[in-house]
Amino acid sequence: MAGLKYLSGFGNEFSSEDPRCPGALPEGQNNPQVCPYGLYAEQLSGSAFTCPRPANKRSWLYRILPSVKHKPFSPAPRGHLTDTWDQVKPDPNQMRWLPFTIPASSETQVDFVAGLHTLCGAGDTRTRSGIAIHVYTCNTSMVDRCFNNSDGDFLIVPQQGELLITTEFGKMLVEPNEICVIQAGMRFSVDVSGPSRGYVLEVYGAHFELPDLGPIGANGLANPRDFLCPAAWYEDREVSTGYTVINKYQGALFTSQQDYSPFNVVGWHGNYTPYKYHLENFMVINSVAFDHADPSIFTVLTARSTRPGVAIADFVIFPPRWGVADRTFRPPYYHRNCMSEFMGLIKGHYEAKAEGFQPGGGSLHSIMTPHGPDTDCFEKNTTSTLEPERVAEGTMAFMFESSFSMAVTKWGLETCQRLDKSYSQCWENLRSHFNPNWRPSKQ
Ligand SMILES: O=C(O)Cc1cc(O)ccc1O
Numbered sequence: 001m002a003g004l005k006y007l008s009g010f011g012n013e014f015s016s017e018d019p020r021c022p023g024a025l026p027e028g029q030n031n032p033q034v035c036p037y038g039l040y041a042e043q044l045s046g047s048a049f050t051c052p053r054p055a056n057k058r059s060w061l062y063r064i065l066p067s068v069k070h071k072p073f074s075p076a077p078r079g080h081l082t083d084t085w086d087q088v089k090p091d092p093n094q095m096r097w098l099p100f101t102i103p104a105s106s107e108t109q110v111d112f113v114a115g116l117h118t119l120c121g122a123g124d125t126r127t128r129s130g131i132a133i134h135v136y137t138c139n140t141s142m143v144d145r146c147f148n149n150s151d152g153d154f155l156i157v158p159q160q161g162e163l164l165i166t167t168e169f170g171k172m173l174v175e176p177n178e179i180c181v182i183q184a185g186m187r188f189s190v191d192v193s194g195p196s197r198g199y200v201l202e203v204y205g206a207h208f209e210l211p212d213l214g215p216i217g218a219n220g221l222a223n224p225r226d227f228l229c230p231a232a233w234y235e236d237r238e239v240s241t242g243y244t245v246i247n248k249y250q251g252a253l254f255t256s257q258q259d260y261s262p263f264n265v266v267g268w269h270g271n272y273t274p275y276k277y278h279l280e281n282f283m284v285i286n287s288v289a290f291d292h293a294d295p296s297i298f299t300v301l302t303a304r305s306t307r308p309g310v311a312i313a314d315f316v317i318f319p320p321r322w323g324v325a326d327r328t329f330r331p332p333y334y335h336r337n338c339m340s341e342f343m344g345l346i347k348g349h350y351e352a353k354a355e356g357f358q359p360g361g362g363s364l365h366s367i368m369t370p371h372g373p374d375t376d377c378f379e380k381n382t383t384s385t386l387e388p389e390r391v392a393e394g395t396m397a398f399m400f401e402s403s404f405s406m407a408v409t410k411w412g413l414e415t416c417q418r419l420d421k422s423y424s425q426c427w428e429n430l431r432s433h434f435n436p437n438w439r440p441s442k443q
């Protein structure tokens with residue numbers, strides 16, 4: 001949408017006023033006895049008050065009415081959203097899903113929240129530790145409905161269809177190949193312009209951060225200034241028919257009614273905001289000599305656990321780049337990992353599996369479950385001439401990698417009917433190339 005303004009920088013202390021109300025932010029204090037323009041002051045906390053300064057997150061919202069003016073929350077159907085991880089028996093097999101089905105708007109009208117389906121996850125919304133992976137498939141905009149997640153942060157990866165997201169902080173347009181993060185407690189409403197599909201990584205009780213760069217230095221990977229946060233925008237809109245605030249709390253959905261739009265924040269300041277990032281801005285670093293670098297080199301954002309170096313979840317991408325490694329099998333190596341790997345494809349093909357893994361689908365390789373390139377990929381890349389070549393041109397695959405051992409939901413295993421039962425066949429024809437008479441070639 002033309003004309004949307006953004007503030008740039010990851011986790012900055014921002015200040016933003018809707019240009020219609022200059023001076024909406026109080027000067028020199030947060031809680032004046034009377035706020036400019038007769039606004040209410042409301043703090044949104046994203047960390048405990050007492051967190052160390054680098055981890056302390058909060059924003060001050062100056063709004064026409066405070067959020068507390070609402071009718072009581074009452075339970076609402078939760079559709080295919082869940083945080084129950086024992087719906088089906090544990091299954092360590094490699095799993096792959098065909099593109100998730102987007103409902104036809106001629107048959108049913110489904111908006112972003114109604115279109116959320118939990119695929120897998122682990123942990124507990126009450127002890128604030130764990131993750132959930134959802135897919136959304138929808139075809140209609142949210143009208144006088146907004147969503148608010150008390151359980152955690154949403155990292156949203158649109159795969160098809162742009163999302164115009166109105167938040168309490170302002171509006172963001174998020175297209176496929178961009179991602180956005182809406183952190184816990186931030187109200188938002190999603191407009192779509194057609195059939196839409198994407199992935200959501202939800203993290204309970206932690207926030208996404210930029211990974212440390214170590215010896216890479218001060219620049220590279222996702223640079224802080226490429227993260228964009230919306231600029232203040234408000235509407236002073238009475239909704240006599242009722243505005244519905246949907247709250248996800250302890251995994252369940254609740255709704256409450258109010259007679260005004262929640263997007264009534266005229267100005268705000270703080271460092272706890274929604275933000276978006278274009279994946280094309282990722283500065284790719286990789287092997288320029290030999291061997292295959294671990295995919296952590298492609299980490300965009302990480303939600304750290306308290307164990308050093310161990311993520312609750314990393315968001316990793318496989319962007320277009322040059323492949324130049326000499327005397328190297330360049331695709332991903334065969335491996336078993338102490339982390340869970342969920343992969344999705346935004347567009348194009350994934351380098352380890354040219355066929356079968358399709359945009360809008362997904363795969364799950366659970367903790368210590370073997371996986372790697374399919375037979376075709378192996379045969380091709382062990383015989384090809386190694387020249388500098390563009391890898392993953394026009395494609396974008398990604399991975400949610402987690403230290404949690406995830407359970408798949410009943411929806412993921414059965415109801416969605418998208419599980420590709422033939423997945424393991426892609427490795428069936430791998431044959432032995434072992435030659436006991438092989439000897440190192442003389443130099
Ligand atoms: O399994 C996958 O395809 C993801 C992956 C890619 C890679 O280059 C190295 C390790 C890894 O898990």
Ligand SMILES: [Fe+2]
Pocket residue numbers: 335337341365371
């Ligand atoms: Fe892997």
